[in-house]
Amino acid sequence: MPELPEVEALREFLGAHLVGRQITRVMPVAISVLKTYDPPLGAVEGKTVTAVDRHGKWLDITAGGLHLVTHLSRAGWLQWKDELPAAPPRPGKGPLALRTVLADGSGFDLTEVGTTKRLAVHLVHDPAEVPGVARLGPDPLAEDFDRAAFAAVLAGERRQIKGALRDQSLIAGIGNAYSDEILHAAKMSPFKPVQNLGEAETDVLYEALRSTLGDAVERSRGLAAGRLKSEKKSGLRVHGRTGEACPVCGDTIREVSYSDSSLQYCPTCQTGGKPLADRRLSRLLK
The missing domain is CATH 3.20.190.10 (MutM-like, N-terminal)
Known part of the structure; x- marks a missing residue:
C-alpha cells in the first residue's frame, strides 16, 4: 500500500x-x-x-x-x-x-x-x-507536529503501539510498512502498550518516526511515479524481509501473521531476543 x-x-x-x-x-x-x-x-x-x-x-x-x-x-x-x-x-x-x-x-x-x-x-x-x-489526525511531517504534539496524540491510548501508529485518526499517513520501520528504528516491540511508554521512550519513538518518514520522503523525491514502488521496497529494513538478516544486529527478521496482513520485527533489536510466535498467544513485551 x-x-x-x-x-x-x-x-x-x-x-x-x-x-x-x-x-x-x-x-x-x-x-x-x-x-x-x-x-x-x-x-x-x-x-x-x-x-x-x-x-x-x-x-x-x-x-x-x-x-x-x-x-x-x-x-x-x-x-x-x-x-x-x-x-x-x-x-x-x-x-x-x-x-x-x-x-x-x-x-x-x-x-x-x-x-x-x-x-x-x-x-x-x-x-x-x-x-x-x-477523520484524519495530524500529519507527522508537519512543522507543528513536534514532540509535545506527538505526546498529546498518544495521551489516553491504551493499545499496542503498532496499532496506534497505523490509526489514521491519530496520525495521518503511516501504514503497515512504515510502522514496522519506525518501531525497528526505535528498538521497540510492536506489542508494547502505549500507556507504558515513558518520557524517554516517547522521545525515542518521536525521533524514529520523524527520521524514518523524512528519510523515505527524501529517497523518493524527484523519482518518476513508476519508480516509487521499487524505491519503497529497497529502502525498507525489516518490513517484508522475513528470514533475512537484520541490517543492525544480524539476527533473523521474524514475522507475525494476521488474517490479511503481517508485521516484521527483529527480536534482538526490539523484543529482548524473544520471538513473538503469534499475536494472540504472545505476551505484551515491555
Missing part, C-alpha cells in the same frame, strides 16, 4: 506535471472506483489544475474549484503516460480503474490489481466532505 512517503512523492510529481494544464476527460472504467456522483465527473472537464495536495495517504487534485480526491488503497497505483491511447478505455476485468486525460494527450491511469476493489475517487467541493479525509 502506498503510504505517506510515496503519496508525497506522487504529489510532487503530479504538481510538476498537472498544475497549469487543462483536464479534458475523466473516464471511470471500474464501477467501484467512483464514490461520489454530485458533482458529476464531467464537471471537472475543461478545468485547469491549480494545485495538487496530500492529506495523509489521500491525493487531492484541485481544478476549477473542485477537488478530485483519491485513495490508492492496498493494491492501487497511479501510472503517468506522456501519451494516452486515443480510443477510450473499455470496461473489463483488467486493472484499469480510471483514466484522466489532459489537453495535450498526456495524463494518468489509476489501476488496481486483485479481486478486492478498494481504490476510491471522490469529486467534491471541499476535501473535508470525504469521510476518510475528515
